[in-house]
Amino acid sequence: MIETAFGFSSTAADVVRGVELGGRRAVVTGGASGIGVETARALASAGAEVTLAVRDVSAGERTAKDIAATTGNEKVFVAELDLTDLASVRGFAAGWQGALDILVNNAGVMASPEEYTEQGWELQFATNHLGHFALATGLHDALVAAGNARVVVVSSSGHQLSPVVFDDLNFAFRPYDRWLAYGQSKTANVLFAVEASRRWAADGITANALMPGAIYTNLQRHTEGRGSGKTPPELIKTVEQGAATSVLLAVSPALEGIGGRYCADCNEAEVLDRRSGTLSGVARYALDRDNAERLWTVSEGLLAEG
Template identity: 75%
Template sequence: MNLMKTQFGFSSTAAEVAAGIDLSGHRAVVTGASSGIGVETARALAATGAEVTLAVRDTAAGELTAKDIAATTGGTALHVVQLDLTDPASVAAFTAAWDGPLHILVNNAGVMASPETYTPQGWELQFATNHLGHFALAAGLHDALAADGAGRIVVVSSSGHQLSPVVFDDVNFAFRAYDPWLAYGQSKTANVLFAVEASRRWAADGITANALMPGAIFTNLQRHTEGRGSGRTSPSDMKTVEQGAATSVLLATSRQLEGIGGRYFVDCNETPTIDRRDEAPWLHGVARYALDPDGAARLWDLSESLLQEARS
């Protein structure tokens, strides 16, 4: 399989990627759209004429963001809806309230290297936020995505997935000593595996899902890391938020991605599969375990089981 290449790259911005694309009549949901690259992802989608829902924990911040996006794009079809990905009831309320088709779901919200924290269900916070909440959201919106016949799911992962596979026998660190970076890496691997299995399982519905590394960007995501990140990021590696949102917008809008799913992109291009971290440039490459179809199916079953237990 040849890697997908585009005309865009490291320095491309979300606005450049979306230029000339008309998504009038299309509807999009962007989680975590009140800060960081979520704002610029929502802004670029609004500029295409799409109706954009900002799914956020802090609706006051979301309303301010929506006003800013409207002022800069002229878009008026902007909605702000409360969503707490760590709360199954909040996710269920969001999906139950959704009416009509959905064309684009951008699973953007996330936490990084947070202190050891567990949800009331006993789920480790990063796994719950970055993966389980988005899994439940996508599952709950499945019919809306299928109604389009070409629904797209964009999954914001990270090169941090190279820090850890999903440790199926101990996803919640019941036996391992908690390590914030291993927990982050596991959750980001889960993001990629979700894209793989969603694309396989929902292919007949026309739904595709692709994952991405947005790049190294200074945002609220680094609030637990004092801006250090997980490794050797240099100033030359850093992107602006507008550049950081570019790959998300590419996966959401590019005609090249029609019917394409289960892949992982960096700097607006598909990146090679690697078996060691030193086989690709820093911040590039996708670990083979993150694309493993058996692991993807196993994670899907585990996720369904955890959510079912929470409902019982």
């Protein structure tokens, strides 16, 4: 069980304090908004070279300038990445040169209206899981080259809303439910971390997933700015606090060589057999190795077809 000195109120700056990342290289998807900005800022403040992988390059460039100004680190770069466009993902991976020490799969959509990609994939599953799956596997050689790379996967307590429904990933037979779709995609995030850690252990790569907490960001654009509307005010985090667990998984010595875990509030979460109704805990099905292996195989098949 991973236990640290940090908790609910810790910020990304708290977590990264005293850590030296000079010579390390990181990619943060969705690094131009929300907790992605503060994740990137913390990594840059510790000396890492950080690339913001974003859809909106102009927003990314503004963010990069701000991070450089506040950290004194000029090695903050911007690259275009659209996780729903396989050509974009593959182009980003093909264009990456050299080793990659830290990959933060941070970008995502939540509770969006019913929409499908050109391949017929449900948008939330395609964005939150398949796009990041294609990115991580495409960058595998770069991660190997780092020697002890870490993949950080931003999931959510929303994973408790639904397991991955392998027989109906794209709601072909069920009425579309934006929250079930979100839950399925966030479960997929955890399962990816489990299987990536298993498959890539010999390459020195670890992957861990996390719940950042409840934070008011652009992620809530489809939910009237208030998530599901059920989070008590005292459980709402700032963006700086919301980025803390991502940064912890990216840099903490406590995670050295450890993969396939799910953390919240900077500590490993309790495994649940029933939905908790809270922001803590991880469903047992999200850590299931058989589910994880099956999802990997299914994902590879979908990308091959796409």
